[in-house]
Amino acid sequence: MKQIPQIKEVNGIQTLFVNDEPFFILGGELHNSASSSLDYMEKEVWPNLKDLNMNTVVAPLYWEQIEAEEGRYDFSMLDGLIGQARENGMHLVFLWFGLWKNAESMYVPGWMKQNTETYFRAEKPDGEKINTISPICEAAVEKDAAAFTAVMKHIRETDEEESTVIMMQVENEIGLMGTDRDYSPAGKKAFGEQIPAELSESFGKQGTWAEVFGEDAGEAFMAYYFASAVEKIASAGRKEYPLPCYANAWLKQYPWYPGSYPSGGPVREMHQIWKKTAPSLFTLAPDIYVPYVAQILDQYGYEGNPLFVPEVRKDAMTSSYCLYAFTAKNAIGYSPFGIEEVALPPEAVDKPPMEVMIALNIDPSAFDTTGSKDYLKRTYGLVEQMKPLLLKYRGTEQMKSYVKKSETDFGTFLQFSDYDILVAYAPKQSGRTLSAGTVIELDKNRFLLVGTNSSFTFMPKTGEPVKVDYLKIQEGDIENGEWKPGRVMNGDERMALRSGDMPSCMMVELYKY
Helix, strand or coil, X not given: CCXXXXXXXXXXXXXXXXXXXXXCEEEEECCCCHHHXXXXXXXXXXXXXXXCCCCEEEEEEEHHHHCCECCECCCHHHHHHHHHHXXXXXXXXXXXXXXXXXXXXXXXXXXXXXXXXXXXXXXXXXXXXXXXECCCCHHHHHHHHHHHHHHHHHHHHHXXXXXXXXXXEEEECCCECCCCCCCCHHHHHHXXXXXCHHHHHXXXXXXXXXXHHHHHHXXXXXXXHHHHHHHHHHXXXXXXXXXXXXXXXXXXXXXXXXXXXXXXXXXXXXHHHHHHHCCCEEXXXXXXXXXXXXXXXHHHCECCECCEEEEECCCXXXXXXXXXXHHXXXXXXXXXXXXXXXXXXXXXXXXXXXXXXXXXXXXXXXXXXXXXXXXXXXXXXXHHHHHHHHHHHCCCXXXXXXXXXXXXXXXXXXXXXXXXXXXXXXXXXXXXXXXXXXXXXXXXXXXXXXXXXXXXXXXXXXXXXXXXXXXXXXXXXXXXXXXXXXXXXXXXXXXXXEXXXXXXXXXXXXXXX
């Protein structure tokens, strides 16, 4: 019997395995309400995903639908989504919209929403209650854990042999907006206590939250209580069915103070607390709508936190970031948001109102889908076909990757064993891919170039008194890790070795004289 989806190491790099094989999530996340109706999914979603080289849909699962009546679970929507995914040849990552979604408690069942005595809200310093159930409310966390456990048990009973469902996100962009911490009576009491022993050990300090964390005390306090709640929920569910689980972060961004973004969520600065407190999560993932996507990929893709991007911009440039995520950061997966709209004409895409984008600090260009479908389809197809090469070369000195990171980033200098390569970036253009790519040294004189909007100049090692020239330049493609040659480009093309907007592959053989 095949093992269930799990995270295993390949050459020291954490990798998702599905059906006992390494699996790269080439995904897309649905809009928040799309998966609440099977009929809507059938008519408006699945047809739009057929031609993108996707293998996984990232879809919300709503507590309010599953437990509309307290203690009675309805799995018809869950079963329907799994059935539809199988029919369409897709895997699923479910987003558990439980106690918290985007820093609010908007998807909890009605019976919980109305019982504010038992399931109390967090409060601002002036006593104003916000629409977020406090993570200090143990009664609410226990109910969420019970529902999530029932969901995981049902998925195991109905899907263990198929492995349609491959990962679970626990909650969504959690934290508190409008306040750094919970000032409810329970919150005030907990904030005045000594920090937990496990954090004292991790940080090497003892004392109250204010004494240990100073100005960051409010956010650190909330990070601990949100992480503790998520750990109770995730660990309970994984006892029934231990699928990989993760939590996602609304990024720390301008204007930078806790409460302007969800305070207590798994932003990079809070990872030490989250990692210590929520060990059942295999990673903490970024949701990325800012213009500086590459910097976020660098920050969140580190040893001990494998990179998974469950939400990201869906414009043409996302394909470049996707290539960088898999080749430079060893990504588990990549998933533009609102994926069902990528196949639509750009003018038909329902963009968030400008006031919403301003309030949430979202870069409006993130929703411009001009050119995005064809670029993403090509990139996803290329990543899948490169998988054997990536599994072999990633993490070695023989593979080096890049992406244009800012308007003042003009290129990079890659150093290999016998040659150096100057890579020059094309200017950023709306509706087109950014300069991005990877170079694999197959042997000392032979290189595979995969990329977009990049110009390549091969050079001898510094101080070496020789010149470099091409034995052969060949265009082609990659199929299941094998080079499939096309035209030999030994004519005028040698004068400017470059890749265009669409991700392309070249094989270069060199000599020195």
